[in-house]
Amino acid sequence: MYAALSSQPDGTVLVTTLDDEGSTIGQPQIVDGRSLPAAVAGLEPQHPRWVWDDTSRWYSALLDAGVRVERCVDLRLSHAILRRSELTAASELAGLPLSSWDRGAIESVEVAAGDVLFDLDRPMESAAEDPLEEFRMQRKAIASATDPGRIGLLLAAESAGALVAAEMQFAGLPWRADLHDEILASNLGPRPKPGQRPVLLEEVLERVREAFDAPELNPDSPAELLKALSRAGIVVTSTRSWELKKIEHPGIPPLLEYKKLARLLSANGWQWLDVNVRGGRFYPDYVPGGVVTGRWASKGGGGALQLPKQVRAAVVADDGWKLVVADASQLEPRILAALSGDRGMAEAGRSKDMYAAIVASGAVATRDQAKVAMLGAMYGATTGESGRLMPKLTRAYPQAIALVEMAARAGERGEIVTTRLGRSSPLPGEGWREIQGDAYGEAATDADQKRARSQARGWGRFTRNFVVQGSAAEWALCWMATVRHGLNEMAGTAWLTDAPHLVFFMHDELVVHCPADVAAEVERTLRDSAAQAGRLMFGELPVEFPLSVAIVDNYGQAK
DNA sequence: TCGTGTCGCGCC
DNA sequence: AAAGGGCGCGACACGA
Numbered sequence: 001m002y003a004a005l006s007s008q009p010d011g012t013v014l015v016t017t018l019d020d021e022g023s024t025i026g027q028p029q030i031v032d033g034r035s036l037p038a039a040v041a042g043l044e045p046q047h048p049r050w051v052w053d054d055t056s057r058w059y060s061a062l063l064d065a066g067v068r069v070e071r072c073v074d075l076r077l078s079h080a081i082l083r084r085s086e087l088t089a090a091s092e093l094a095g096l097p098l099s100s101w102d103r104g105a106i107e108s109v110e111v112a113a114g115d116v117l118f119d120l121d122r123p124m125e126s127a128a129e130d131p132l133e134e135f136r137m138q139r140k141a142i143a144s145a146t147d148p149g150r151i152g153l154l155l156a157a158e159s160a161g162a163l164v165a166a167e168m169q170f171a172g173l174p175w176r177a178d179l180h181d182e183i184l185a186s187n188l189g190p191r192p193k194p195g196q197r198p199v200l201l202e203e204v205l206e207r208v209r210e211a212f213d214a215p216e217l218n219p220d221s222p223a224e225l226l227k228a229l230s231r232a233g234i235v236v237t238s239t240r241s242w243e244l245k246k247i248e249h250p251g252i253p254p255l256l257e258y259k260k261l262a263r264l265l266s267a268n269g270w271q272w273l274d275v276n277v278r279g280g281r282f283y284p285d286y287v288p289g290g291v292v293t294g295r296w297a298s299k300g301g302g303g304a305l306q307l308p309k310q311v312r313a314a315v316v317a318d319d320g321w322k323l324v325v326a327d328a329s330q331l332e333p334r335i336l337a338a339l340s341g342d343r344g345m346a347e348a349g350r351s352k353d354m355y356a357a358i359v360a361s362g363a364v365a366t367r368d369q370a371k372v373a374m375l376g377a378m379y380g381a382t383t384g385e386s387g388r389l390m391p392k393l394t395r396a397y398p399q400a401i402a403l404v405e406m407a408a409r410a411g412e413r414g415e416i417v418t419t420r421l422g423r424s425s426p427l428p429g430e431g432w433r434e435i436q437g438d439a440y441g442e443a444a445t446d447a448d449q450k451r452a453r454s455q456a457r458g459w460g461r462f463t464r465n466f467v468v469q470g471s472a473a474e475w476a477l478c479w480m481a482t483v484r485h486g487l488n489e490m491a492g493t494a495w496l497t498d499a500p501h502l503v504f505f506m507h508d509e510l511v512v513h514c515p516a517d518v519a520a521e522v523e524r525t526l527r528d529s530a531a532q533a534g535r536l537m538f539g540e541l542p543v544e545f546p547l548s549v550a551i552v553d554n555y556g557q558a559k
Numbered sequence: 560t561c562g563t564g565t566c567g568c569g570c571c
Numbered sequence: 572a573a574a575g576g577g578c579g580c581g582a583c584a585c586g587a
Contacts, residue, residue: 221583222566240567242573263568266581291578295571303579306570332571372573379575386574465576469571507571507577565584571577 001025002073003048005036005058006131015039017048022136037065049073051135053101055162055288056169063170068496070488074159075134076101077289081158082141087151087422091141101134147422153536154421154474158289160481164502165286165296167484171496172281173315173503174323174513179554180273180314187310188261191270201265204258211251219258267303268311276302282315286505293466294423294473295507305506313556315504315511322519325558326526326547328479328508330354333374335472338534338543339420342400349543363396364389377404378468380461404464411463412456419470420537428459471537475545476508478536482529483510490521504555511555519551 002018013036015029031039040050040062050072052058062069079101082088145151184191189199197205209217214228225239232251236243241259244252276282284304290297298304317323329352337349344361351357355370364370369385373393376386377400394401407417411425414433418424432455438444439452484502491499500514500522514522527547534545550558 218583220581223584238566246572259568263581267569293577295577297578299579303569306568306579308569310569376575379577381573381575384573384575461576469577472571509571561587563585563587566582568581569579 001046001048002051002135003043004051004131004135005040015043016132017043018051018132018135020139022132022139024132037062037067040069041067044069047071051075051131053131053134055159055166059163059166060170063166063496066495068167069163071156072159072163073135073138073155074162074288075131075138076103077158077162078138078155079134080289081154081423082138082151084416084424084426085145085151085422086416086418086424087145087147088141091144093137093141096137099129101129145422150420151422153478154423157421157474157477157481158294160484161296161477162288164480164484164505165288167496168502168505169283169286171501171503171513172283173511174318175277175280175282176314176316177273177277177280179316180277180311181270183311183314184264184269184273188265188269198265201258201261204254204261207254208251208258211249211254219255220262225255264308264310267306268308272302276300284504291473292426293470294419294477295469296473296505304504307506309556312558313554315555317513317553320516321513322516322551322553323503323555323558324512324514324519324522324526324549324551325555326510326512326523326530326549327558328476328530329546329548331475331508331545332378332468332472334543334545335420335475336374336378336400336404336468338538338541339467339471340397340400340403341541342397342403345397345400346542351544352546358396361396364392377401378465380404380408380457380464404468407467408460408464410460411466412460414456414459415463417463417467419467419474421471421474423470423474425463425466425470432459472508475533475537476505478533479529479545480505480510482532482536483512483526486525486529487512487522490518490525523549523551 002022004016004018006014006016008014008030012030012032015031017025019025029039047070050069052072053075055072055074059069059072079093080103082091082093083102088094142148142152142155181191188201192198205219208219209215212228212232214231217224217228219225222239226236229236229239232249234247234249236247241256244256282302284302285298285300286304287297287299296305315323333354334349337345348354348357348361355367355374358364358370358374359367364373369389372386373389375381376390377393381387381390410417414428414436416424416427435452435455439449480502487500487502500512500518502510503513504511510526512522512526526549530545530547534541534543548559552558
């Protein structure tokens with residue numbers, strides 16, 4: 001059973017129960033905003049799938065009112081997938097013009113000002129369309145898909161992810177501002193007055209200035225820094241750390257130290273603490289489906305998905321509680337093995353340490369080479385050691401390499417590629433097509449062709465990575481959804497934050513905050529769910545998805 | 560003074 | 572030792 005929420009122009013909400021095809025069951029209920037949580041809670045015992053345009057909008061308000069739901073359909077996230085998916089390309093939905101169901105959709109409008117017409121891009125009006133209509137359209141698209149099971153699983157996982165995002169945002173990540181302050185003070189010195197540099201940063205800066213004999217140097221300015229380096233006889237094309245590390249000069253160590261400290265200060269310093277942490281919690285702003293590949297993005301200064309290891313010791317479980325930190329080991333290579341069905345690579349993928357198993361199979365000589373070679377295969381490396389290892393990898397795992405090569409060739413031709421569950425890549429932009437077209441024209445120069453080849457290869461690297469990164473993101477969604485279900489079972493009737501609950505997600509890593517006495521049970525749930533995610537996506541496939549799990553008091557203790 | 564583009568770097 | 576994919580953000584640089 002489904003239950004749809006739609007906003008009415010007068011501010012009331014229509015609650016409509018629906019069957020699988022989207023036909024209305026019984027009489028819709030009209031409720032005002034205040035009584036909506038009670039209405040939702042009243043229907044929840046029937047386990048409906050809640051249908052709404054935007055989970056972060058509806059569910060955040062419900063959570064604030066103390067109401068949780070089990071399942072939902074996030075129409076906007078689903079729409080984005082269905083519109084682009086190769087599996088539903090023939091559907092009516094895929095052929096519709098852009099509307100408010102397409103996030104970030106813009107329409108071009110002509111605005112007259114006196115005699116002049118201006119072409120403006122403006123956002124589409126939102127919520128103009130009826131969610132019930134959209135829901136029926138989506139059900140039809142799914143039913144007519146080339147593989148309804150796959151796309152259906154993807155949409156369910158995507159929507160479950162949206163529920164998790166809202167719940168994690170509601171609960172917040174336990175954060176000890178006093179410990180964060182200690183970390184900053186030990187690295188940078190005590191918090192300075194506004195506009196001043198912390199003392200330890202100032203000291204390192206002085207050492208840099210002395211070493212380069214540049215008393216006014218501001219190393220934050222790449223242009224200035226480049227000049228100072230060249231005066232010291234150092235020739236570099238950029239001021240990136242990994243480039244500077246190669247250089248022997250007494251000024252380089254303090255410069256690298258300065259960059260590290262300056263980064264800590266500007267990205268996760270006292271300002272960050274003031275803005276992002278309140279009442280002992282950090283409230284990240286997740287954006288499910290925010291990345292083309294299906295990965296989540298984050299917005300706002302929090303930078304949840306870039307939380308540096310330096311400050312993780314400030315993430316501390318409440319008294320009597322633990323953090324269970326679980327990380328899917330070597331997820332992307334395992335995904336590639338499972339996707340391609342390559343027997344040799346799947347064999348390696350059954351091992352706890354896939355890279356060691358690749359070495360053991362004789363494909364490459366060292367574990368480091370195995371890692372670099374696999375990364376190169378998934379990212380499209382052509383040069384360096386990674387590029388040199390490709391022929392060896394191809395010999396050892398022909399099917400796996402063929403899969404990523406085919407994805408790359410498709411991208412180079414300007415075609416789309418699709419993940420395991422049916423998320424398809426975008427088409428390259430108009431500019432890209434023009435460049436390709438120019439290279440075949442009468443007047444094409446060598447430079448035109450070179451540019452076109454380089455652009456084509458670039459898009460090929462994107463599509464090559466898309467299938468692996470996107471399928472890995474799907475695995476993570478299946479894992480997360482299953483974990484959430486398992487934790488709910490454990491919680492019984494207890495409220496979200498009074499029982500084991502998810503507090504953090506970062507691509508292939510989950511953190512659960514739970515009472516200490518159930519931490520071991522939570523670990524089992526995490527591990528079982530990882531295995532279940534593998535089965536959901538690949539059936540009984542001979543690839544393992546092992547986790548490294550740490551039960552800790554603070555996040556910094558997890559490796 | 561503002562908005563926009565680039566660089567560099569954190570995470571996966 | 573080094574260069575392939577995806578992000579967000581802060582600081583700087585520059586032009587309006």
